[in-house]
Amino acid sequence: MTYETHNPYDAVIIGGGACGLMCAVQAGIRGKRTLVLERNDRPGAKILISGGGRCNYTNLHTTIENFVAAEPAFAHSAFSRWTVDDTIRFFEQHGIVGQEKTLGQLFPVSNSAKDIVQVFVTLMKRYGQELKVNSQALSVDRLTAGRFEVSYETKGVTHRVTTNALVMASGGLPVEKLGASDFALRVARQFGLSVEPTAPALVPLTITGKDADWFAALSGNSVLCRVSNERASFEENILFTHWGLSGPAILQISSYWRPGELIVLDLLPNHSIEQLINTERRAGGKRLVGQLLGDFYSRRLVESMRKFLPIDTKIASLSKADAKRITAVIHQFAVKPAGDKGYDKAEVMRGGVATHHLLPQTLAARDVPGLYFGGECVDMTGWLGGYNFQWAWASGYVIAQAV
Incomplete structure (x- = not known):
């Protein structure tokens, strides 16, 4: 086991999907340094298969009415701070021009989800964010002085890293072959947060x-x-x-x-x-x-x-x-x-970390300072057609403003 005694990171992000990548990039824009732990051999696994490999990366008509949750209005704060226009502008600034298909669904003109992922890979490098692939988070412990210790495994070697800000962006239960797990839900329960009943959705x-x-x-x-x-x-x-x-x-x-x-x-x-x-x-x-x-x-x-x-x-x-x-x-x-x-054919997971435990402005756990939840692991399930990506981008953004 190795222990990282010198920690240069302002936040550790577990999960290199849509939410985690956006969070890392937006934190980097603010001058913060993050470590992203991704259990797959490359980031953005679900981005790459979405829309048949074309990636429907937002929906022009996104409102809280397009979400299934115990408290859909919880998303209003995030969506007001990171709007659909913000998503469009962000990707356009980095070479992704969108084209509307049916019902407000926006796809890259290139019809390639790889282009979406490449935007984040490029920006991660530009802003000095560290991405460790093939790195599976094993456990999280809370230390004194409000710090967290994360144990993770890379190529059979266990590492430990401490951080003041821990971001759970590891997704939901679909799809197992893409590394899906209930890790974020287990961490939530570990720290006393309840979880709304989960089930396959868009299935x-x-x-x-x-x-x-x-x-x-x-x-x-x-x-x-x-x-x-x-x-x-x-x-x-x-x-x-x-x-x-x-x-x-x-x-x-x-x-x-x-x-x-x-x-x-x-x-x-x-x-x-x-x-x-x-x-x-x-x-x-x-x-x-x-x-x-x-x-x-x-x-x-x-x-x-x-x-x-x-x-x-x-x-x-x-x-x-x-x-x-x-x-x-x-x-x-x-x-x-x-x-x-079942989950292997589902687009997303319904249910997740109960939003009444989270602060809508930051997605931090109300009673656990420094612990954040974003993306699919939160009880905020969008309709088919780019809504879930808009939630992932928005939640990643607002967390990045707080870490």
Whole structure:
């Protein structure tokens, strides 16, 4: 074991992801020196895989309404101090020009997440910040005089370093192969902070039982859909898979779904199937129900509807009961997921360090001076589409102003 007797660091940051990297760079701009401990062999592992390797690095429409948390308003202070405009300006200053895709999502024009990570690697060097990769934090102890001792392992050798400011930016539980762990949550509990219940979020949902084969047979089919439950509603594409449902709308609703609950699919959100049927009837109603549905869905999806609907019946021949059933199936298709695909398929973790233990202006633990929590380990879960990155940048920034 080695012990660093001379500590030149103003802060030790555990985690070299979005929050940790932003924190280190912003601290460097203030003339502070930080040590970033990253357990992977390179920083920004989740940045590199986000958006299919393109990195949706913010969302133009970010507000606290786009977050799932016990106290969403907690993020207001951070978002007022580091805004979406600040994110855009920061990356533009370092060569990253954004382009808006759907629903306010901003991607680099280069479509490369590597460019985002390279910004931080370059700035870390410029401001003299130290990054140690392949370095896994093992434990944290509080010393006298408000200092912390961090034990970490690098290539089989255990080291210890002390610091007055300790930043927990080690992320959440997704994705294990990228080095995800509950370390930040364990440290929080160690120092008396409670943790809101955690679960996979922005995650595909699984279907089992009698309808499993029906969903599996539609694997690969994508359709615009409004997915809702009692808590939320999202209108984007859904994707049928061999094991259930995925796609943007499903990932979004998953953050609001709890095991045992139903979700409702409106498979034709921008039309009224009842009005379409009435229009067909006025024109003679010679077409079949399946032909009408074929105006909106793939042949395979229409054929699968045979299980629920009279697709071979002429529209003119539909009974009131038939028309009512069609309306219910198309606009109120109820699904009871069996579960989700777990942390390895989840974009983020729901829950985390309870925000009532943290100061909103600095993200410091109220009762543990010098201990900070930022990014995904905090109970602040954004929607799909760049919101979680905006929280990571903002939380990294405000912590950097305090260390």
